[in-house]
Amino acid sequence: MAKRYFDLSDDVHIAGRWHLGMPINAVGQDHGAWLFMRGDPAQVQGRLRVPLYRLGKTLDFSLADAGAIPVVHAKVASLLKELAPEDVQLFPVEIDGQPDHFCLVNVTRLVRCIDDEASEEVEYWTPEDGRPEKTGKYRAVAGMRIDPSKVGDAKIFRPWGWTIALIVSEEVKEALEHIGATGTKFKEV
Numbered sequence: 001m002a003k004r005y006f007d008l009s010d011d012v013h014i015a016g017r018w019h020l021g022m023p024i025n026a027v028g029q030d031h032g033a034w035l036f037m038r039g040d041p042a043q044v045q046g047r048l049r050v051p052l053y054r055l056g057k058t059l060d061f062s063l064a065d066a067g068a069i070p071v072v073h074a075k076v077a078s079l080l081k082e083l084a085p086e087d088v089q090l091f092p093v094e095i096d097g098q099p100d101h102f103c104l105v106n107v108t109r110l111v112r113c114i115d116d117e118a119s120e121e122v123e124y125w126t127p128e129d130g131r132p133e134k135t136g137k138y139r140a141v142a143g144m145r146i147d148p149s150k151v152g153d154a155k156i157f158r159p160w161g162w163t164i165a166l167i168v169s170e171e172v173k174e175a176l177e178h179i180g181a182t183g184t185k186f187k188e189v
Contacts, residue, residue: 003148004170004188008070009090010063011185018056018073020064022121023048023104029142034068039110039158041089048093048104061176068105070105070166071095076181077103083172084155111142111150118145138162139142162171165189 011017021119022030025063033043050071060073072080077090089106116122120143125134138161146159146167155169167177173186 005146005148005151005167006170006173006177006186007144007175008061009187010059010061010067010150010167010183011183012067014057014059014183016056017059017083017183018052018062019054020062020095021051021053022065023036023050023069023071025049035156036104036106037163039107039160040165041108042106048091050093050095050102050104052096055097058100058124059160060181061183064104068164070107072103072105073181074101074103075179076107076176079175079179079181080156080172081104083175087156088152094169107156107158109154110160111152111154111157111167112160113146113148113150114141114159114162115145115147119143120145144189 022153024030025048036145060076062071063069064071071093080088087107087109089108090103091106092101093104095102119141122138123140125131125137126140127135144165155172157167159165159167167189176184
């Protein structure tokens with residue numbers, strides 16, 4: 001039986017939910033998507049703080065910095081550390097006005113697995129686009145499907161070329177559902 005994988009996103013349709021801003025370090029430098037979406041380990045000096053962009057209902061799983069960086073409650077962080085220790089780095093974060101413990105999740109696995117043929121639509125940067133540093137990389141991916149045979153032992157990863165997506169194994173999905181983690185939304189890929 002083939003393994004199943006899911007795009008894990010932030011359920012933005014939860015009424016009255018909070019929205020988180022860009023992570024910053026102790027001296028106010030931002031640590032946004034450029035650092036935590038590469039699919040490799042990151043170096044961070046000092047404790048991180050995540051400001052509230054909009055007050056609201058606290059969630060166990062949220063994507064900070066306009067939907068790019070996972071921030072999770074300690075119970076979710078513990079689950080991820082147990083199920084996928086090779087796939088994530090966890091950084092404690094302070095969230096304005098929040099007494100509970102939260103962590104920023106840096107996904108450290110990058111997997112070349114997008115199935116261009118099975119996906120609804122893929123578009124690549126071309127030389128004509130005038131962005132030589134991006135030529136040959138994904139410009140857009142709609143209805144993404146992955147080739148599970150290329151995933152290996154990764155349980156949480158970002159797909160090469162489309163790192164905005166956060167993919168989890170069925171085991172991780174079911175574990176998150178089992179603990180009742182709020183804020184999660186899954187779509188099979």
